[in-house]
Amino acid sequence: MATLSVATPLKCRDSIFSTRFAGGRAPLTPSPKTPRAQVVPQDAGVQTESIHHGNVNLMSRFSRSVSKTNVRDSPKSNIAGRPSRDSPRRLDLGISDFTLTGTGSRPSTASSAKNTPSRSRSGRAGSVHRTPKRPLSKVNYTAADRFIPNRTASEAISTSGAAVKLDNTEQTPGRRPKSSAPSDGSAVLAASAASAFDFGRPHSSSHDATATLSFEGLSLSDRNEDDDEDAPKTKASPNTVAYQQSVAEACGVSIKQRILAFKPAAPESSRPIDLRSQYNRPLKPAAASASQFRRRVLTAPERVLDAPGLVDDYYLNLLDWSSGNQVAIGLERNVYVWSAESGTVASLLECPADTYISSVKWSGDGAYVAAGLGTGEVQIWDVEDGTKLRSMYGHDTRVSVMGWNKHILSTGARSGLVYNHDVRIAQHKIAELVSHTSEVCGLEWRADGSQLATGGNDNLVSIWDARQLNAPKFQKTNHKAAIKALAWCPWQSNLLATGGGSHDRHIHFWNTTSGARVNSIDTGSQVTSLRWSLAYKELVSSSGFPDNSLSIWSYPTLVKNIEIPAHESRVLHSALSPDGQMLATAAADESLKFWKVFEKKAGMANLAGAGSAASTKGLTKATTIR
């Protein structure tokens, strides 16, 4: 990964075996491209490829460094850059603007303006006496059309209908000079009256429909009357009004109204509801609180350090954080130790020129570092003295992963073999774990040392019983790519999380007592590491292409709480600080970043949510012993 900084000489990728600090940059110094950049008010267009870019250069005088990632991907800048029309309030305003301007023709107000105040607006049944109305140009033909199919039904009762018709036509000639439309209207009226009589009977639902329909017809004729009345300026005969009123009253229906139902059926409810449980529901439903009161996570790195020469190899394990609060990282041929307390950095060891560091692991007590080499050699160093204690041979391929269980060091190699070494004795190799057929890249001891999980490039997860190492207890073939990310749950000792590579992208959760898979997440990208939180029921996964992000998942809900765009290229390694609050990530962009992803609230104990006091105690004890 060539750095784009102009200040330092370009480093060649093929100089893995060169001795100098890669690229002339001192390792683990604050990165020139690292930030506090949240405050930098940069427009998104400025891509700060070079630190000499005016804006950034200026800023770097104030803050120690400026990160490209943050300028581009900071969630804050996302928010600022987002067009504010997304805001619901804004949308609301838009609607009201529209309604104010979009006034159509208002026939109803026009007509209501013509009403005398005496006319009651609510339309009691049969309040039909009105002053002349302006004719509505659009008489409801649609309503008439609706009516027609139903008329045949109501014509069945013909006798009473005929009588009404007679009655009605008796009155019309006086008021209606033109006859075509009104006669149609009266026919409608007649038919509707016919069914209206029928409707006089107590409710029978099939007739209800026809009744309301025909009353719509009735009101149509009423409207027609109004049209006609406008011309001759005569009032409707009181007989007609009285008649219509009586009919309407008999049916208990207002003439000017129709009852409309929203026809589509309401969506099905997912299950029957017991109202009893609802009446004494808790004030805050659990699900709602989970989604609404999600923990806030800092999305900016606390600190960014340069990691020049970090080998971009998924299968290696080059980063570890000790219980003594020191970070060890393998950069090409060197192992550096950065003290988190003092911020000082020291080169611990440099391996021969013909090989490179392939894995780094702190012992549990934080006093020793084991370094695996490309040749298969494993060295153990005393960090305090800076001296090598011993070298252990046995593997003939690179040692890509290691794990301590007290005095036992397990080493996984490219050959697929896992050896257990007792580091105290001369004949150090005490077990050979044969299960993988391809490179072992993930290896994790359970905190109590009774189980060991290994993952390999053969897409296999093996779970071993510490007392029975001749064959794995379980072999899991669910992953479809190499498994590097393995993590034991701190509050449930038999829960193991494993994450697969680019073709798999899944995190699987296993019950290691029964061997059952209990949960799965499709993360959408290569899972390069997994860490459980000690304080929250959450785990963080780091990912490669396409997002190069950190994702925090709640367990067991498997809800993604947040995704932090972390690095410019894939995140290769991660390590959790001894107090469990901070996560260190090393990525192929040759930077080492520290994230306060599990920030503790004041007065919060580790595993606050775990509930099991025993396991809490056990864990705090474990961290102090280590």
Added chain:
Amino acid sequence: MPSAMPPPSASDKADKSKTHKLALKGSSKTVVEFFDYACNTILFQRGVYPPEDFTTVKKYGLNMMTSCDDQVKAYIKKIMSQLSRWMQKAKISKLVIVVTSKETGEHVERWQFDVNVFQDPSKQTRSTTSGDKENSTPPQQQQQQPSPVSAKSDDDVQKEIQALFRQITASVTMLPMLDGNCTFNVLVYADADSEVPLEWGDSDAKEIRNAESVKLRSFSTNSHRIDTVVSYRLAD
């Protein structure tokens, strides 16, 4: 005298009709919003949909439950958008939410909201006052007259709505227990001349047989008054 009067009154009328128009729009918006929340509240309180489908939203100074189920949300939104169209033309006289048992198809509960649209205030005042007060300082007169009608502040309206929602929520204690296997329908009493979109069709009133009704609170805006009645089936 009549010749002197028309100019101010005509211009005033134009003003009044404008303010009235705006008031009706704004008021319709308030009312439709109320219906939206009322619908959600009833669906929640009466257990038409499971409680986990609802989230709380602060509104009217209360924690209102609104559905977060996409289908239900879309369904209610569709109803409300049409309703607001009708409301703005003052075509609606009632909105009814009918809760129906899925098993028997019987209507078990009927929430009726009567919409009363106030008369054009300028119209009203003019017709009543024109007789004797024509001579007395027209400008002040006309400004003062509508004020008692439109004096209601937004705050007061919100408070009335809040009180009504409290009552709706409280009414679950007196309403009969529903079996939790119910669906709902929305009815609208519209003027006969209103435009009706395809989704809406004529219906019967979906009255409940052997029903008992309880009148709840009312609230009013500057141009609407909403009366609430809940009717429910008496226990057999």
